[in-house]
Amino acid sequence: MISWILVIIGEILIAVGAICDLIAAIGMNRFPNFFVRLHALTVGTIGGAFVPLIGVALLSLGAEFLGVYRFFMAGASIVSAVLLLFLAPVGSHAIARAAHRSKAATVHPKVVDHLEEDRERGVVV
Amino acid sequence: MSSTLRNIVVIVTLTLMVVGLAVVLTVGGFGFSLPPHNVRALATIFLNTTLNLDANYRYVSAMSPEAVTAIVWDYRGLDTLFETSVMFIAIVGALAISRGATEKLLKTSPPVLGMSLITKTITRITIVMILAVGASIALHGHLTPGGGFQGGATIAVVPMLLIIIFSIYLFSKMITIYKAVTLRSVGLIGIALSSFIVLIIAALYGGSAYIFQNQPKLHSHYGLPSYAEPILLGGTLLFFNVFETLAVAFGFAALFILFTIPEDAVKSAIMGEE
Numbered sequence: 001m002i003s004w005i006l007v008i009i010g011e012i013l014i015a016v017g018a019i020c021d022l023i024a025a026i027g028m029n030r031f032p033n034f035f036v037r038l039h040a041l042t043v044g045t046i047g048g049a050f051v052p053l054i055g056v057a058l059l060s061l062g063a064e065f066l067g068v069y070r071f072f073m074a075g076a077s078i079v080s081a082v083l084l085l086f087l088a089p090v091g092s093h094a095i096a097r098a099a100h101r102s103k104a105a106t107v108h109p110k111v112v113d114h115l116e117e118d119r120e121r122g123v124v125v
Numbered sequence: 126m127s128s129t130l131r132n133i134v135v136i137v138t139l140t141l142m143v144v145g146l147a148v149v150l151t152v153g154g155f156g157f158s159l160p161p162h163n164v165r166a167l168a169t170i171f172l173n174t175t176l177n178l179d180a181n182y183r184y185v186s187a188m189s190p191e192a193v194t195a196i197v198w199d200y201r202g203l204d205t206l207f208e209t210s211v212m213f214i215a216i217v218g219a220l221a222i223s224r225g226a227t228e229k230l231l232k233t234s235p236p237v238l239g240m241s242l243i244t245k246t247i248t249r250i251t252i253v254m255i256l257a258v259g260a261s262i263a264l265h266g267h268l269t270p271g272g273g274f275q276g277g278a279t280i281a282v283v284p285m286l287l288i289i290i291f292s293i294y295l296f297s298k299m300i301t302i303y304k305a306v307t308l309r310s311v312g313l314i315g316i317a318l319s320s321f322i323v324l325i326i327a328a329l330y331g332g333s334a335y336i337f338q339n340q341p342k343l344h345s346h347y348g349l350p351s352y353a354e355p356i357l358l359g360g361t362l363l364f365f366n367v368f369e370t371l372a373v374a375f376g377f378a379a380l381f382i383l384f385t386i387p388e389d390a391v392k393s394a395i396m397g398e399e
Contacts, residue, residue, distance in 0.1 A: 083251075083254075086247055086250065086251070087247065087251065090243060090244055090247040093241070093243050093244065094240060094241070094244050097240075097241055
């Protein structure tokens with residue numbers, strides 16, 4: 001019973017991950033400028049990689065036919081998921097900061113950019 | 126209209142290529158078929174001799190469950206020694222070309238060092254993990270895939286991250302080029318001593334042994350312990366892996382420091398006097 005619940009929750013999480021990946025791919029193609037595309041990219045890394053990895057962990061915990069190896073699979077998935085949760089936001093943060101500081105990416109359809117205004121006033125380095 | 130046509134042509138071509146490659150690989154074209162039987166006989170020999178507790182195989186077995194490490198450091202240890210020395214000579218060449226360029230020339234440091242606080246915090250967490258993974262790859266080299274070079278290259282990611290994220294000005298206060306090259310030489314001396322260690326043991330007992338010998342052979346019954354219940358030690362393979370890790374990691378660290386020193390600081394030292 002409990003293993004069935006784990007399998008079903010895991011499959012739902014993997015399906016959510018696949019949908020997030022699809023949304024991220026569409027966003028990467030359709031969004032107008034660099035920073036909004038980076039937002040779509042992070043949907044792909046957290047929603048499309050972290051969530052399905054947790055799903056894989058739950059799924060393998062529920063799959064009793066794997067024997068004792070299901071704990072190895074679940075542990076490896078959770079470790080990879082936690083690493084992704086740490087590293088993916090830092091990577092996109094570093095890319096975004098570098099792009100904004102070096103003015104390599106133009107923000108074309110722009111409503112407001114407080115960080116740029118602060119840079120011009122000299123509040124933020 | 127023409128762009129739609131082009132898209133359709135691209136999609137059809139890619140699909141045909143993928144399906145064609147799949148078919149060809151499945152039926153075994155392109156020479157990617159299964160290897161012939163005599164090659165598999167060679168594989169059988171290696172599988173029989175890498176770890177075999179049977180008495181008939183005792184004097185030909187390398188006593189390491191990982192066939193690649195056994196081949197690299199036992200079957201063809203001298204080859205691997207020359208590979209290591211090729212890399213050492215490359216690093217010596219890089220140091221010789223840029224003689225005079227040390228981190229001591231970095232005097233005026235910019236006011237803001239390194240990347241943002243978020244990046245630095247996460248890097249502090251991840252370098253510990255990278256060190257642990259590298260050490261496990263190196264120390265388990267005789268049991269699982271991996272080994273000294275792979276572990277050392279993994280550990281070499283740590284100085285690279287520290288230099289890029291915390292800046293060369295801070296990293297060169299932790300490890301200088303001189304210290305890195307010294308530790309690398311310690312690793313190389315360790316490799317050289319490990320290749321003679323069975324010979325030294327045999328000489329102490331008044332017998333004879335081969336250079337690069339690991340396990341007891343037919344005409345020289347000396348060797349390092351390969352099996353301390355319940356763990357496999359792998360004889361000299363463990364020593365080779367540890368010292369190779371030291372040599373590779375600090376060799377890369379020295380190169381990274383050397384190549385990330387700003388050109389302005391060292392230009393006059395490299396060009397020398399006219």
